[in-house]
Amino acid sequence: MSALYLGTGKLEKYLIEKLDNKLDTNQQIKLNIILDYMRGTRVNNKDNQSSMSFLRPMVEKHVNRNLRIGFWHHPDTGLFQGKHSQGPLREIFGVHHIKAHVFDHNVLITGANLSEDYFTDRQDRYYIIENCEPLANYFDDLISILTDCSYNLNVDGMLKMLPQYPEPNKQPKKFKNQMSHHLRFLRFQHRTQISTQEDLKIEDYFSEVKPQNMNDEDVLLIDQKGIGKPFKNQDETEFKTESHQNKIKQHNNDSLAGEEQVLIENSSFSDEYILDKIVQINKKQEQDQEGSGRVFIFPTLQMNVINYKEDEELFMELLKFYSQQENKFDRLQLATGYLNLQKEIKNLLNQNKNLKTDLLTSSPRANGFYKAGRFKKFIPGMYRAKELQILQENSKSKNIKIFEWESGEWTYHAKGAWFYEQEESNNPVMTIIGSSNYSNRSNRRDTECQLYILSDSEEFRHKLKIESDHLFSKSKEVSIEHITKFDEDPLTFKERILAKIMNKLL
Missing domain, CATH: 3.30.870.10 (Endonuclease Chain A)
Incomplete structure (x- = not known):
């Protein structure tokens, strides 16, 4: 689970009780929660509680269980403005803003936080992608990596970094380098298309991207058990390619697309590849087309603090692409709180x-x-x-x-975008949903995550139209x-x- 913060009201208490009961009754369950450090440790004046104090009893109760709660600290807030200051003003320097939740093979993507007003009387967007293991694995690994790079809530009620990780407010440069390598590894690990049939070793990939100013001991990877190890000790670890990795993985998605096929496209593909895919879908000229009814999903990340700008770059390329007269796109709806x-x-x-x-x-x-x-x-x-x-x-x-x-x-609080094509039905051909507000703050300071969802199914496109019409009808x-x-x-x-x-x- 990932959000800016967890509220401290009755509904939030009910949510924590349900999670606590699951930990009691299911010994195999894995629970990982990542929140922002600044917002998550800010004390609510109404009840003198914070997200951290609200979650502390659950951590103290479930010792030695597969429970991890992390508070991600922005590395560019400095010692005074960050960890050792109080009040909401410290949050202006940047926060963890990703809102995504994984339940087994199901993914919930939204722009909403885990707070009572979002549950009751605050307008936002929520998409559930069901039975989609590749996307669930992607977000599970992303949340695990972010938790590794965060202050973890321990059984003693204190927030501490893992021993092998530098504190972001004390060693920001080293912290950024490690974060960058973790996310590059995430992209590599979740590729759905690999250009070679041979086995690829992790060190073969990292040998091309490791910063020259870092020693091998400074580079940490996450192995299959989620344990950080030095880069130079990873020689025995291999990333196996399988025959199905050269094809797009297909999964049914009843709640999102009815009978449509859901095809997960990893964000490691280039902007040119994604734009070409959009053209192919909308012109219905793909050689492997098996008829309408497909939904394509492209996940993107935005973490400018480590110069990781997938979402910004793709969105800008889309706007440039639409500006070309030969392309048949003539309308954009863009929402932000x-x-x-x-x-x-x-x-x-x-x-x-x-x-x-x-x-x-x-x-x-x-x-x-x-x-x-x-x-x-x-x-x-x-x-x-x-x-x-x-x-x-x-x-x-x-x-x-x-x-x-x-x-x-x-x-x-709803945010996202809908893209329309000329000479087609009045339904959007694509939507974007996630946490970004398309602002200076989102693209320069906060951490963000988005899904670019497009389809050649008129039934699915009509569902997108119903959603956008509902939002605009109250404006x-x-x-x-x-x-x-x-x-x-x-x-x-x-x-x-x-x-x-x-x-x-x-």
Whole structure:
């Protein structure tokens, strides 16, 4: 299980009780939870609890069980701003933001946290991919690697790094190098297509990517039991290729795609490969096509802190691809709870006049920080200032519209994208779901994970359309005049100034 934090209310207590009961009744169960250090150790003023203190009794109870709880610490917060400071402001430097959960061979991908408001009255998106072992293994290994590289909650109630791992706030450079190698190994391990029929040894792969400024002893790998070992002692470990690894693995997915086939494409493929696959699917010209009804899934990661930018690079390539006139894509819907598009994304959208873009975000009143105390009360207005900036910059092209979501007392947190093709049905051909807000913060500071899901099944595409229609049905288009003059929460001068100052942190 992976989230920014775990709440401390009644519903969260119920969830922990269920997990605790599973550990009592099933000796074989493996439970791994990864949360953000900054948010997960922040004490809630209402009950004087934090995610860490909330989980501590379960760790103390289940000694010597297959239970691991980690708190990932951003390496670029420094000693003072990070581990030894208190309060929510320390979270502005970057957090663990991946929201994904694995239950046996089932994967739940979302943008929501494990908190009561998300369970009850906060709009978000949730996709369940059932009976898909390759994807489940991918996320299981990802969560295990992140936990290895985190402060682990011990039976004594203390947070400690594993002995072979450097503390991120004390040795950030060494920590980043090790994180980078772990994630490269993850990509290698989960390839679904390998260019050779021969057995590949782990050291053959790492010999090409090991930084020159590191010693062999500095490089740690995860073996099959999840134990870190020095790089130079891995000679005996081999990664076996099998005949089915040269084919795309197929699994049924009843909840997501009905009778459609689900094909997992690992993110180690190049952007060009994925774009070519999109073209083939939408033109229905693949040589191995067996008829419609297939769903393709591409998982991506974003961890700019270690220069790991899979998600950003793929999304940018998609926008560039759509800007080419010979391609038949003419419409994009992009949703985020916090609208502060990265500059490069805004530029591509403004330049591509033929791509009609609908941006969906929270109204100030549906923002989770609306009328919060102290500095937080300015956050909805700062994001409103970013909306105004987008509309002003697009005043000539006029291919971008902004819609604000609002529904009673509910708050809004849904994020993702839907892509549409010309001369086809009114259904999207692809969606993106995950944790990214497509902002400076998401792509430069936080850890993010996404699934790019596309299909040649009209039935499945129609389900995507139903979802996007539902979200947009509770929104209203806003204009420059509405934001500056007519709204009941008018944008203030202070909010505009703060939005400029805090741009890279939003």
